[in-house]
Amino acid sequence: MTHQRRLLVQLIQGADRHMDAVELWQQARVKDPTINRVTVYRTLNMLKGLGLVDELDLLHLEGGRHYYEARSTRDHIHLACLKCGRIQEFESSLFEKLKGQIERERRFRIQVVRVEAGGLCDTCQEKQTSLSS
Amino acid sequence: MTHQRRLLVQLIQGADRHMDAVELWQQARVKDPTINRVTVYRTLNMLKGLGLVDELDLLHLEGGRHYYEARSTRDHIHLACLKCGRIQEFESSLFEKLKGQIERERRFRIQVVRVEAGGLCDTCQEKQTSLSS
DNA sequence: GTACTTGCAAAGATTTTGCTTCCAA
DNA sequence: TTGGAAGCAAAATCTTTGCAAGTAC
Numbered sequence: 001m002t003h004q005r006r007l008l009v010q011l012i013q014g015a016d017r018h019m020d021a022v023e024l025w026q027q028a029r030v031k032d033p034t035i036n037r038v039t040v041y042r043t044l045n046m047l048k049g050l051g052l053v054d055e056l057d058l059l060h061l062e063g064g065r066h067y068y069e070a071r072s073t074r075d076h077i078h079l080a081c082l083k084c085g086r087i088q089e090f091e092s093s094l095f096e097k098l099k100g101q102i103e104r105e106r107r108f109r110i111q112v113v114r115v116e117a118g119g120l121c122d123t124c125q126e127k128q129t130s131l132s133s
Numbered sequence: 134m135t136h137q138r139r140l141l142v143q144l145i146q147g148a149d150r151h152m153d154a155v156e157l158w159q160q161a162r163v164k165d166p167t168i169n170r171v172t173v174y175r176t177l178n179m180l181k182g183l184g185l186v187d188e189l190d191l192l193h194l195e196g197g198r199h200y201y202e203a204r205s206t207r208d209h210i211h212l213a214c215l216k217c218g219r220i221q222e223f224e225s226s227l228f229e230k231l232k233g234q235i236e237r238e239r240r241f242r243i244q245v246v247r248v249e250a251g252g253l254c255d256t257c258q259e260k261q262t263s264l265s266s
Numbered sequence: 267g268t269a270c271t272t273g274c275a276a277a278g279a280t281t282t283t284g285c286t287t288c289c290a291a
Numbered sequence: 292t293t294g295g296a297a298g299c300a301a302a303a304t305c306t307t308t309g310c311a312a313g314t315a316c
Binding site for chain 1 (some may be wrong): 135188190191193197199210212214215221223225227228230231232234235237238240241242243244245247248249250251252253254255258
Protein backbone atom coordinates (compact mmCIF):
# COMPACT_ATOMS: atom_id res chain seq x y z
CA MET A 1 0.00 0.00 0.00
CA THR A 2 1.77 3.08 -1.27
CA HIS A 3 0.69 6.63 -0.56
CA GLN A 4 -0.30 7.04 -4.22
CA ARG A 5 -2.76 4.18 -3.96
CA ARG A 6 -4.10 5.42 -0.67
CA LEU A 7 -4.74 8.80 -2.22
CA LEU A 8 -6.52 7.40 -5.25
CA VAL A 9 -8.70 5.10 -3.17
CA GLN A 10 -9.67 8.00 -0.94
CA LEU A 11 -10.63 10.11 -3.92
CA ILE A 12 -12.75 7.39 -5.46
CA GLN A 13 -14.46 6.56 -2.19
CA GLY A 14 -15.23 10.18 -1.44
CA ALA A 15 -16.25 11.21 -4.93
CA ASP A 16 -19.67 12.76 -5.32
CA ARG A 17 -19.79 12.13 -9.03
CA HIS A 18 -18.37 9.76 -11.61
CA MET A 19 -14.86 10.55 -12.75
CA ASP A 20 -12.82 9.22 -15.60
CA ALA A 21 -9.13 8.39 -15.32
CA VAL A 22 -7.93 11.81 -16.35
CA GLU A 23 -10.25 13.66 -13.99
CA LEU A 24 -9.12 11.41 -11.19
CA TRP A 25 -5.52 12.12 -12.10
CA GLN A 26 -6.13 15.87 -12.02
CA GLN A 27 -7.75 15.65 -8.60
CA ALA A 28 -4.92 13.50 -7.35
CA ARG A 29 -2.33 15.99 -8.54
CA VAL A 30 -3.77 18.61 -6.26
CA LYS A 31 -2.68 16.51 -3.30
CA ASP A 32 0.40 15.00 -4.88
CA PRO A 33 1.70 16.97 -7.87
CA THR A 34 4.20 14.27 -8.78
CA ILE A 35 1.68 11.46 -9.29
CA ASN A 36 1.77 10.05 -12.77
CA ARG A 37 -1.11 9.38 -15.10
CA VAL A 38 0.13 5.85 -15.60
CA THR A 39 -0.13 5.16 -11.90
CA VAL A 40 -3.78 6.12 -12.06
CA TYR A 41 -4.44 3.68 -14.89
CA ARG A 42 -2.53 0.92 -13.16
CA THR A 43 -4.27 1.48 -9.86
CA LEU A 44 -7.69 1.56 -11.49
CA ASN A 45 -6.96 -1.69 -13.26
CA MET A 46 -5.89 -3.26 -10.01
CA LEU A 47 -8.97 -2.07 -8.13
CA LYS A 48 -11.16 -3.23 -10.95
CA GLY A 49 -9.53 -6.65 -10.87
CA LEU A 50 -10.11 -6.86 -7.14
CA GLY A 51 -13.74 -5.96 -7.65
CA LEU A 52 -13.43 -2.79 -5.59
CA VAL A 53 -14.36 -0.37 -8.32
CA ASP A 54 -16.75 -0.59 -11.24
CA GLU A 55 -16.01 0.74 -14.67
CA LEU A 56 -18.86 2.48 -16.45
CA ASP A 57 -19.20 4.27 -19.71
CA LEU A 58 -22.53 5.98 -19.01
CA LEU A 59 -23.81 5.37 -22.52
CA HIS A 60 -20.84 7.12 -24.10
CA LEU A 61 -22.52 10.45 -23.54
CA GLU A 62 -19.30 12.27 -24.23
CA GLY A 63 -16.90 10.12 -26.16
CA GLY A 64 -15.34 6.84 -25.20
CA ARG A 65 -14.31 7.75 -21.70
CA HIS A 66 -14.61 5.27 -18.88
CA TYR A 67 -15.91 6.32 -15.50
CA TYR A 68 -15.14 4.74 -12.18
CA GLU A 69 -17.06 4.38 -8.96
CA ALA A 70 -16.48 2.55 -5.69
CA ARG A 71 -18.30 -0.77 -5.64
CA SER A 72 -21.18 -0.41 -3.25
CA THR A 73 -22.97 -3.11 -1.33
CA ARG A 74 -26.11 -2.69 -3.40
CA ASP A 75 -26.24 -2.72 -7.15
CA HIS A 76 -27.88 0.30 -8.64
CA ILE A 77 -29.05 1.61 -11.97
CA HIS A 78 -27.63 4.69 -13.63
CA LEU A 79 -30.06 7.07 -15.28
CA ALA A 80 -28.33 9.44 -17.65
CA CYS A 81 -30.23 12.40 -19.01
CA LEU A 82 -29.38 12.76 -22.67
CA LYS A 83 -30.20 16.45 -22.55
CA CYS A 84 -28.56 17.89 -19.44
CA GLY A 85 -26.13 15.07 -18.74
CA ARG A 86 -27.22 14.61 -15.15
CA ILE A 87 -26.67 11.14 -13.69
CA GLN A 88 -29.10 9.70 -11.17
CA GLU A 89 -28.87 6.42 -9.34
CA PHE A 90 -31.79 4.09 -8.74
CA GLU A 91 -32.21 1.03 -6.58
CA SER A 92 -35.06 -1.40 -6.84
CA SER A 93 -36.11 -4.75 -5.53
CA LEU A 94 -37.41 -5.51 -9.02
CA PHE A 95 -33.82 -5.26 -10.15
CA GLU A 96 -32.80 -7.81 -7.53
CA LYS A 97 -35.60 -10.10 -8.71
CA LEU A 98 -34.44 -9.72 -12.27
CA LYS A 99 -30.95 -10.82 -11.31
CA GLY A 100 -32.41 -13.82 -9.53
CA GLN A 101 -34.38 -14.74 -12.62
CA ILE A 102 -31.27 -14.62 -14.77
CA GLU A 103 -29.33 -16.81 -12.36
CA ARG A 104 -32.12 -19.38 -12.23
CA GLU A 105 -33.26 -19.52 -15.83
CA ARG A 106 -29.84 -19.37 -17.43
CA ARG A 107 -27.83 -20.92 -14.60
CA PHE A 108 -25.60 -17.86 -14.94
CA ARG A 109 -23.64 -16.86 -11.85
CA ILE A 110 -23.66 -13.07 -11.89
CA GLN A 111 -20.56 -11.38 -10.55
CA VAL A 112 -21.13 -7.85 -11.77
CA VAL A 113 -24.11 -6.07 -13.33
CA ARG A 114 -24.41 -2.78 -14.99
CA VAL A 115 -27.60 -1.02 -15.96
CA GLU A 116 -27.57 2.28 -17.75
CA ALA A 117 -30.64 4.03 -19.04
CA GLY A 118 -30.57 7.13 -21.20
CA GLY A 119 -33.49 9.45 -21.69
CA LEU A 120 -35.04 12.62 -20.36
CA CYS A 121 -34.99 13.45 -16.67
CA ASP A 122 -38.01 15.03 -15.00
CA THR A 123 -36.57 18.54 -15.17
CA CYS A 124 -35.78 18.40 -18.87
CA GLN A 125 -39.22 16.98 -19.68
CA GLU A 126 -40.87 19.88 -17.94
CA LYS A 127 -38.81 22.36 -19.88
CA GLN A 128 -39.87 20.74 -23.15
CA THR A 129 -43.51 20.69 -22.16
CA SER A 130 -43.58 24.35 -21.16
CA LEU A 131 -41.84 25.35 -24.37
CA SER A 132 -44.29 23.55 -26.61
CA SER A 133 -47.37 24.96 -24.88
CA MET B 134 -27.73 6.19 -49.48
CA THR B 135 -24.36 5.20 -50.80
CA HIS B 136 -23.26 1.66 -51.51
CA GLN B 137 -20.86 1.87 -48.58
CA ARG B 138 -23.68 2.58 -46.18
CA ARG B 139 -25.85 -0.08 -47.67
CA LEU B 140 -23.06 -2.59 -47.20
CA LEU B 141 -22.41 -1.62 -43.58
CA VAL B 142 -26.09 -1.70 -42.66
CA GLN B 143 -26.44 -5.13 -44.23
CA LEU B 144 -23.47 -6.44 -42.26
CA ILE B 145 -24.79 -5.10 -38.96
CA GLN B 146 -28.30 -6.38 -39.59
CA GLY B 147 -27.09 -9.81 -40.57
CA ALA B 148 -24.42 -10.18 -37.92
CA ASP B 149 -24.63 -13.20 -35.68
CA ARG B 150 -22.35 -11.69 -33.07
CA HIS B 151 -21.29 -8.31 -31.77
CA MET B 152 -18.61 -6.59 -33.78
CA ASP B 153 -16.48 -3.59 -33.06
CA ALA B 154 -15.68 -0.93 -35.63
CA VAL B 155 -12.49 -2.60 -36.86
CA GLU B 156 -14.09 -6.02 -37.21
CA LEU B 157 -16.92 -4.46 -39.14
CA TRP B 158 -14.42 -2.69 -41.35
CA GLN B 159 -12.58 -5.94 -42.04
CA GLN B 160 -15.80 -7.69 -42.99
CA ALA B 161 -16.79 -4.79 -45.19
CA ARG B 162 -13.47 -4.89 -47.00
CA VAL B 163 -14.18 -8.40 -48.18
CA LYS B 164 -17.06 -7.03 -50.23
CA ASP B 165 -15.55 -3.64 -51.00
CA PRO B 166 -11.76 -3.55 -50.61
CA THR B 167 -11.63 0.20 -51.02
CA ILE B 168 -13.88 1.08 -48.10
CA ASN B 169 -12.18 3.25 -45.54
CA ARG B 170 -12.02 2.80 -41.80
CA VAL B 171 -13.19 6.38 -41.33
CA THR B 172 -16.34 5.68 -43.28
CA VAL B 173 -17.14 2.90 -40.85
CA TYR B 174 -16.79 5.22 -37.88
CA ARG B 175 -18.83 7.93 -39.52
CA THR B 176 -21.58 5.54 -40.53
CA LEU B 177 -21.73 4.02 -37.08
CA ASN B 178 -22.03 7.45 -35.51
CA MET B 179 -24.80 8.33 -37.88
CA LEU B 180 -26.73 5.11 -37.22
CA LYS B 181 -26.24 5.58 -33.51
CA GLY B 182 -27.59 9.12 -33.74
CA LEU B 183 -30.62 7.85 -35.62
CA GLY B 184 -31.21 5.24 -32.95
CA LEU B 185 -30.76 2.39 -35.41
CA VAL B 186 -27.80 0.78 -33.72
CA ASP B 187 -26.77 0.45 -30.10
CA GLU B 188 -23.25 0.86 -28.88
CA LEU B 189 -22.11 -1.59 -26.22
CA ASP B 190 -18.88 -2.20 -24.45
CA LEU B 191 -19.75 -5.62 -23.02
CA LEU B 192 -18.08 -4.86 -19.70
CA HIS B 193 -14.77 -4.08 -21.34
CA LEU B 194 -13.96 -7.76 -21.48
CA GLU B 195 -11.14 -7.11 -23.89
CA GLY B 196 -10.02 -3.52 -23.78
CA GLY B 197 -11.94 -0.39 -24.54
CA ARG B 198 -13.53 -1.50 -27.76
CA HIS B 199 -17.11 -0.62 -28.57
CA TYR B 200 -19.46 -3.16 -30.06
CA TYR B 201 -22.44 -2.48 -32.24
CA GLU B 202 -25.74 -4.22 -32.79
CA ALA B 203 -28.88 -3.42 -34.71
CA ARG B 204 -31.55 -1.93 -32.49
CA SER B 205 -34.22 -4.54 -32.03
CA THR B 206 -37.84 -4.08 -31.17
CA ARG B 207 -37.37 -5.62 -27.74
CA ASP B 208 -34.74 -4.56 -25.24
CA HIS B 209 -32.58 -7.38 -24.00
CA ILE B 210 -29.91 -8.07 -21.46
CA HIS B 211 -26.38 -9.13 -22.33
CA LEU B 212 -24.81 -11.86 -20.26
CA ALA B 213 -21.05 -11.97 -20.70
CA CYS B 214 -19.12 -14.93 -19.37
CA LEU B 215 -15.96 -13.60 -17.78
CA LYS B 216 -14.25 -16.93 -18.37
CA CYS B 217 -15.01 -18.02 -21.92
CA GLY B 218 -16.19 -14.66 -23.27
CA ARG B 219 -19.44 -16.02 -24.62
CA ILE B 220 -22.25 -13.47 -24.92
CA GLN B 221 -25.84 -14.51 -24.34
CA GLU B 222 -28.96 -12.43 -24.67
CA PHE B 223 -31.88 -12.51 -22.28
CA GLU B 224 -35.36 -11.05 -22.43
CA SER B 225 -37.70 -10.78 -19.51
CA SER B 226 -40.99 -9.22 -18.56
CA LEU B 227 -39.43 -8.35 -15.22
CA PHE B 228 -37.06 -6.15 -17.14
CA GLU B 229 -40.01 -4.39 -18.77
CA LYS B 230 -41.58 -3.91 -15.35
CA LEU B 231 -38.35 -2.46 -14.04
CA LYS B 232 -38.30 0.09 -16.83
CA GLY B 233 -41.88 1.01 -16.01
CA GLN B 234 -40.98 1.48 -12.38
CA ILE B 235 -38.14 3.84 -13.29
CA GLU B 236 -40.37 5.90 -15.56
CA ARG B 237 -43.03 6.21 -12.89
CA GLU B 238 -40.97 6.73 -9.75
CA ARG B 239 -38.42 9.08 -11.24
CA ARG B 240 -40.53 10.55 -14.02
CA PHE B 241 -37.66 9.61 -16.28
CA ARG B 242 -38.52 9.07 -19.94
CA ILE B 243 -36.31 6.17 -21.03
CA GLN B 244 -35.08 6.27 -24.61
CA VAL B 245 -32.39 3.60 -24.46
CA VAL B 246 -31.44 1.00 -21.88
CA ARG B 247 -28.45 -1.19 -21.58
CA VAL B 248 -27.99 -4.08 -19.20
CA GLU B 249 -24.80 -6.03 -19.07
CA ALA B 250 -24.08 -8.76 -16.57
CA GLY B 251 -20.73 -10.45 -16.18
CA GLY B 252 -20.20 -13.76 -14.47
CA LEU B 253 -19.92 -17.45 -15.13
CA CYS B 254 -22.06 -19.14 -17.74
CA ASP B 255 -23.53 -22.56 -17.11
CA THR B 256 -20.83 -24.36 -19.07
CA CYS B 257 -17.95 -22.71 -17.26
CA GLN B 258 -19.53 -23.36 -13.88
CA GLU B 259 -19.76 -27.07 -14.64
CA LYS B 260 -16.12 -27.16 -15.65
CA GLN B 261 -15.10 -25.57 -12.37
CA THR B 262 -17.26 -27.93 -10.35
CA SER B 263 -15.88 -31.03 -12.00
CA LEU B 264 -12.32 -29.82 -11.53
CA SER B 265 -12.72 -29.18 -7.83
CA SER B 266 -14.34 -32.54 -7.10
C1' DG C 267 17.16 -6.90 1.44
C1' DT C 268 13.75 -7.76 -1.84
C1' DA C 269 9.73 -7.87 -4.34
C1' DC C 270 6.64 -4.79 -5.86
C1' DT C 271 5.48 -0.02 -7.39
C1' DT C 272 6.38 4.34 -9.50
C1' DG C 273 7.76 7.62 -13.03
C1' DC C 274 9.15 8.52 -17.51
C1' DA C 275 9.15 7.95 -22.28
C1' DA C 276 7.51 5.75 -25.89
C1' DA C 277 4.45 2.85 -28.25
C1' DG C 278 -0.24 1.05 -29.21
C1' DA C 279 -4.94 1.29 -29.93
C1' DT C 280 -8.99 3.69 -31.06
C1' DT C 281 -11.55 7.52 -32.88
C1' DT C 282 -11.99 12.16 -34.93
C1' DT C 283 -10.94 16.11 -38.07
C1' DG C 284 -9.58 18.85 -42.28
C1' DC C 285 -9.70 18.90 -46.73
C1' DT C 286 -10.15 17.38 -51.48
C1' DT C 287 -12.47 14.49 -54.67
C1' DC C 288 -16.34 11.87 -55.91
C1' DC C 289 -21.02 10.37 -56.43
C1' DA C 290 -26.25 9.73 -55.62
C1' DA C 291 -30.34 11.87 -56.47
C1' DT D 292 -25.75 20.24 -60.69
C1' DT D 293 -24.93 20.18 -56.21
C1' DG D 294 -25.00 18.95 -51.34
C1' DG D 295 -23.65 15.47 -48.87
C1' DA D 296 -20.46 11.37 -48.48
C1' DA D 297 -16.04 8.96 -49.10
C1' DG D 298 -11.12 8.67 -49.04
C1' DC D 299 -6.72 10.02 -47.40
C1' DA D 300 -3.53 11.74 -44.18
C1' DA D 301 -2.80 13.55 -40.02
C1' DA D 302 -4.09 14.69 -35.42
C1' DA D 303 -6.29 13.89 -31.11
C1' DT D 304 -7.58 10.69 -27.36
C1' DC D 305 -7.11 7.26 -24.35
C1' DT D 306 -4.50 3.37 -22.48
C1' DT D 307 -0.65 0.15 -22.07
C1' DT D 308 4.29 -1.37 -21.97
C1' DG D 309 9.44 -1.53 -21.09
C1' DC D 310 12.68 -0.34 -18.13
C1' DA D 311 15.39 2.08 -14.61
C1' DA D 312 14.98 3.97 -10.09
C1' DG D 313 12.54 4.18 -5.80
C1' DT D 314 9.94 2.46 -1.72
C1' DA D 315 6.99 -0.29 1.61
C1' DC D 316 7.43 -3.89 4.61
